[in-house]
Amino acid sequence: MKMKINHIPLVVLSLCGVLQTHAQQDTRKITFVGAARAQFYSDNYNSYYEEDTVTTAKLNSGNTLVDLGVNIRPNPQMEIQGMVRVRNDYGGFWGAGVSFDVRQLYVKGVAGGIVRYQLGDINYKLTPYTLWNSNQEMISGVPFLFQQQTNVVNYDHFYSNDNSWRQQGASAEVGFEFGKFIKEIGIKTVATRVKTSDFSQTNDRIFSGINISVIQSEHLRAGFNYVNVFDIYGTSRSATTFHHPVMTATFGYRRKTGGWLHSMDAEAGRSKWYYTEEDADSVPAWQGKFADAKYKLQHDGMGISGGVQLKYVSSDFRSMGAQTKRVNFNGPLNAFQRVGNDQALRPVSMIDLMRESGLYTLQLQTNLMAFNPQYDNITPYGEATPNRQAMILSAGYDKKNMPVSGQLLYYRGQEVRGEGTTTLRNFERQEANVTFNAKNYLAGKDRDALVSVRMRNDRTTRQGSETVPAVDLSSKTLTAGIDFEWKKQWHLLAAFQMLTYEGFEFKGVRDENQEIFNFTELNLKGSEQLASIGAKYAFSEKSFLSVQYYQFLNNTNQLDQALYTNKQWMLLYQINF
Amino acid sequence: MDVALSNQFLIMKKLQYLFAIALVAGLQACKPEETFDGPNLEDIYGPFFIEETLTISDDSLDLASGETTQFNATFSKNLNWKLEVHGMSSGARHVHEEFSSKVDFSWNGSTTILPMFRQETCEVMLTFDNQLDTLRDTMEVLSIRPLQGFVLSDFESGLNPGWAPFIQNGANMSFTVRSDGQAAQGNNYYDMGGAVTWDWLIGLIDMPASAYNVEHFPLSNNANNVFFNAMIYKPSAYDNGLTLIQFREDDNGDGTYSNGVEDLWAFEISGGTDGWSTISRKYEDIVTLVNGAETTPIGNGLHEPDKLVQVSILFLANPASGYSQAYLDYVTFTEGGPLQP
Numbered sequence: 077m078k079m080k081i082n083h084i085p086l087v088v089l090s091l092c093g094v095l096q097t098h099a100q101q102d103t104r105k106i107t108f109v110g111a112a113r114a115q116f117y118s119d120n121y122n123s124y125y126e127e128d129t130v131t132t133a134k135l136n137s138g139n140t141l142v143d144l145g146v147n148i149r150p151n152p153q154m155e156i157q158g159m160v161r162v163r164n165d166y167g168g169f170w171g172a173g174v175s176f177d178v179r180q181l182y183v184k185g186v187a188g189g190i191v192r193y194q195l196g197d198i199n200y201k202l203t204p205y206t207l208w209n210s211n212q213e214m215i216s217g218v219p220f221l222f223q224q225q226t227n228v229v230n231y232d233h234f235y236s237n238d239n240s241w242r243q244q245g246a247s248a249e250v251g252f253e254f255g256k257f258i259k260e261i262g263i264k265t266v267a268t269r270v271k272t273s274d275f276s277q278t279n280d281r282i283f284s285g286i287n288i289s290v291i292q293s294e295h296l297r298a299g300f301n302y303v304n305v306f307d308i309y310g311t312s313r314s315a316t317t318f319h320h321p322v323m324t325a326t327f328g329y330r331r332k333t334g335g336w337l338h339s340m341d342a343e344a345g346r347s348k349w350y351y352t353e354e355d356a357d358s359v360p361a362w363q364g365k366f367a368d369a370k371y372k373l374q375h376d377g378m379g380i381s382g383g384v385q386l387k388y389v390s391s392d393f394r395s396m397g398a399q400t401k402r403v404n405f406n407g408p409l410n411a412f413q414r415v416g417n418d419q420a421l422r423p424v425s426m427i428d429l430m431r432e433s434g435l436y437t438l439q440l441q442t443n444l445m446a447f448n449p450q451y452d453n454i455t456p457y458g459e460a461t462p463n464r465q466a467m468i469l470s471a472g473y474d475k476k477n478m479p480v481s482g483q484l485l486y487y488r489g490q491e492v493r494g495e496g497t498t499t500l501r502n503f504e505r506q507e508a509n510v511t512f513n514a515k516n517y518l519a520g521k522d523r524d525a526l527v528s529v530r531m532r533n534d535r536t537t538r539q540g541s542e543t544v545p546a547v548d549l550s551s552k553t554l555t556a557g558i559d560f561e562w563k564k565q566w567h568l569l570a571a572f573q574m575l576t577y578e579g580f581e582f583k584g585v586r587d588e589n590q591e592i593f594n595f596t597e598l599n600l601k602g603s604e605q606l607a608s609i610g611a612k613y614a615f616s617e618k619s620f621l622s623v624q625y626y627q628f629l630n631n632t633n634q635l636d637q638a639l640y641t642n643k644q645w646m647l648l649y650q651i652n653f
Numbered sequence: 654m655d656v657a658l659s660n661q662f663l664i665m666k667k668l669q670y671l672f673a674i675a676l677v678a679g680l681q682a683c684k685p686e687e688t689f690d691g692p693n694l695e696d697i698y699g700p701f702f703i704e705e706t707l708t709i710s711d712d713s714l715d716l717a718s719g720e721t722t723q724f725n726a727t728f729s730k731n732l733n734w735k736l737e738v739h740g741m742s743s744g745a746r747h748v749h750e751e752f753s754s755k756v757d758f759s760w761n762g763s764t765t766i767l768p769m770f771r772q773e774t775c776e777v778m779l780t781f782d783n784q785l786d787t788l789r790d791t792m793e794v795l796s797i798r799p800l801q802g803f804v805l806s807d808f809e810s811g812l813n814p815g816w817a818p819f820i821q822n823g824a825n826m827s828f829t830v831r832s833d834g835q836a837a838q839g840n841n842y843y844d845m846g847g848a849v850t851w852d853w854l855i856g857l858i859d860m861p862a863s864a865y866n867v868e869h870f871p872l873s874n875n876a877n878n879v880f881f882n883a884m885i886y887k888p889s890a891y892d893n894g895l896t897l898i899q900f901r902e903d904d905n906g907d908g909t910y911s912n913g914v915e916d917l918w919a920f921e922i923s924g925g926t927d928g929w930s931t932i933s934r935k936y937e938d939i940v941t942l943v944n945g946a947e948t949t950p951i952g953n954g955l956h957e958p959d960k961l962v963q964v965s966i967l968f969l970a971n972p973a974s975g976y977s978q979a980y981l982d983y984v985t986f987t988e989g990g991p992l993q994p
Contacts (some may be wrong), residue, residue: 496692544694592692
């Protein structure tokens with residue numbers, strides 16, 4: 077039977093709604109938005125390995141900055157925003173150490189009442205296998221005290237909670253409503269520039285994507301995603317062009333029976349990664365596939381939930397929009413970059429992830445980036461980590477007005493293709509998360525009192541042979557935090573995180589074409605401990621002043637000079653407007 | 654429940670089953686693979702021993718008649734190995750490296766480190782990365798490899814009488830053919846050396862096509878197929894020499910080169926490693942130079958090797974840099990690829 081479209085009215089687009097709502101609430105055509113921040117660090121490095129007479133032990137640094145944005149709404153269907161950042165490093169006077177940057181510039185609106193568009197800076201995401209900015213290791217989901225620092229890093233690098241990537245380009249969305257069989261069809265497209273031509277050997281590189289979502293009903297939805305990263309031939313003298321298409325299909329089903337909500341989500345697709353050039357054999361082409369299906373059962377009234385996820389991601393699956401890591405573990409450190417009397421490079425540690433801006437990436441990367449196996453050897457590239465097949469079980473409890481909530485996760489996985497041998501690595505993860513909200517037990521019930529504890533055990537194993545050593549690497553993370561509002565707007569904060577790791581692992585060394593050409597033996601044994609206390613005064617929901625003291629202990633066998641502590645004072649003043 | 658809702662419910666129920674079937678089928682299809690990524694760890698950690706020792710199929714090689722010889726050996730695991738044939742009187746070397754568990758290599762007498770092989774006894778040596786074992790043998794080269802391409806000179810008969818050499822009146826000038834056992838090919842080579850304090854040019858040789866009794870050099874008209882090759886020696890004591898090689902074309906077909914009107918292509922050689930090396934340039938890649946800098950072509954701008962009327966080899970040095978020296982041997986044009994010495 078041929079489907080009859082009864083009517084195709086414009087779906088009331090979210091932005092349109094936002095704009096109209098905004099316009100109704102605030103009729104001003106020009107508003108100022110932004111944030112201001114002052115941050116000061118005082119570090120004290122102390123080596124236990126030997127008397128370090130070379131490294132300067134004390135380091136003071138900090139900056140004050142203002143992000144000042146102007147939001148202009150010339151009419152209800154259009155919005156223009158520009159934001160500049162004025163930053164002054166401590167110690168900079170009379171212009172020295174002062175920088176001015178354009179932080180944000182975009183135009184967005186609704187064209188003809190049909191197409192929602194945005195030009196300029198765009199925060200965009202699609203699915204965890206196509207375009208997804210996965211959280212960084214170790215410092216995501218940490219207690220509030222640690223979050224203050226990680227939020228600064230995330231804000232500076234445009235990392236949003238919705239896992240979108242900040243890109244520069246254009247996007248457009250359109251939607252249609254139908255009367256029968258299909259409720260709604262939405263089409264989203266995006267095109268951004270990932271790399272700029274140097275007019276010599278580097279072409280302009282574009283990320284483009286399209287998403288078509290079909291909502292059949294409140295129960296059933298399906299989607300199609302196609303993203304492609306490609307070089308534009310002719311934008312440089314290079315005859316070589318890069319092409320990286322990823323195509324996926326999604327499926328979602330929701331159904332409520334009694335108090336139980338059943339939900340099923342699945343995504344499957346294929347990828348290609350190749351260069352076209354005269355000598356095509358010199359660079360291998362990667363063709364991969366994946367399938368991921370989740371089932372979740374949730375009871376609102378009882379607050380309990382459970383889920384099972386099955387996934388398969390082939391070894392050759394590549395998706396730079398989803399596999400690019402936030403952290404570049406080969407990035408430079410600012411604080412105590414070299415330590416010890418030999419001034420060896422200091423390995424990246426947990427505390428560096430919280431504050432070192434130079435470790436973070438802003439642009440999608442063509443190749444798989446380096447990772448630290450002791451931090452995360454199982455999902456270093458998020459959901460789209462290649463060479464994994466796994467079953468993930470989860471359970472949770474989160475009931476309204478109940479003081480305790482928690483989640484449990486069990487990951488059991490295996491490689492799809494071995495590395496250096498046909499024997500596959502096995503992966504196992506257990507994770508538990510408990511939060512206790514004592515707000516209701518305090519007098520007045522208007523103050524915050526949160527205690528959170530999280531534990532995670534990761535283990536990677538692979539059977540050895542007579543000649544090849546077995547792989548057995550385990551890492552354990554314990555995180556705990558307290559946020560106690562002892563007096564209205566005054567918070568006492570404490571947090572602790574400890575990572576211990578031990579074992580043997582082979583790390584594949586990849587060439588510029590992503591092929592493993594060698595293995596590095598990792599004999600890892602060490603621990604990192606970060607303990608902190610602090611106080612915060614919240615002027616409002618959007619602004620606070622916080623003072624914190626951190627003590628970090630690093631102990632690893634990777635580098636002799638790496639047994640050290642870093643005692644750090646941090647003062648942070650944050651205001652959003 | 655109305656009919657539409659009932660239908661929708663049925664569709665969903667079917668989709669649920671379809672989803673479950675597809676999931677099971679999909680997961681069944683996703684089985685572990687038999688291959689693996691990266692080098693074999695057994696090759697890195699496994700024991701090494703030689704299963705079949707080195708053999709040479711023909712240990713008396715007549716290169717002039719196009720003979721080749723086959724080297725074979727097998728080992729217990731993949732590893733980096735190096736096979737080296739060393740001319741015991743010439744010092745010529747052929748080195749072949751590979752990562753594998755066997756040697757299966759055919760040698761045609763070519764050279765990777767000049768000079769070229771002569772009629773001599775050669776030592777064959779097979780070594781392995783990170784292993785103490787070395788396999789050795791000897792073989793005889795009975796005759797040298799035949800000359801390749803259109804040879805302008807290998808200096809075995811001295812200088813071509815049709816050439817027009819020019820040598821400055823400087824100090825310690827040595828523009829002469831020598832035969833002292835140092836030649837890259839055969840017995841003779843051309844020694845260019847001297848100190849000229851007033852000019853960059855120390856000496857040059859013009860090699861006109863007429864020296865070979867032809868109007869134009871007998872080359873293909875496809876510049877992508879034609880290669881100029883020469884063997885050049887840089888003494889370790891002198892880094893200041895610069896060899897400029899020029900190619901004059903007869904664009905208008907009148908049989909001569911007209912200065913400033915027709916194409917003059919050139920390239921320079923300076924620095925590099927000490928000792929002999931083979932220089933090869935695709936004719937299409939040669940440019941027009943003025944004082945060492947690339948500039949627009951003078952004539953029709955087309956690389957036309959079939960219209961080449963003269964090759965000039967100029968030896969230059971900064972007048973302030975003192976004595977300079979380089980040797981030249983086996984100057985040749987090849988077609989289809991660079992010279993394989």
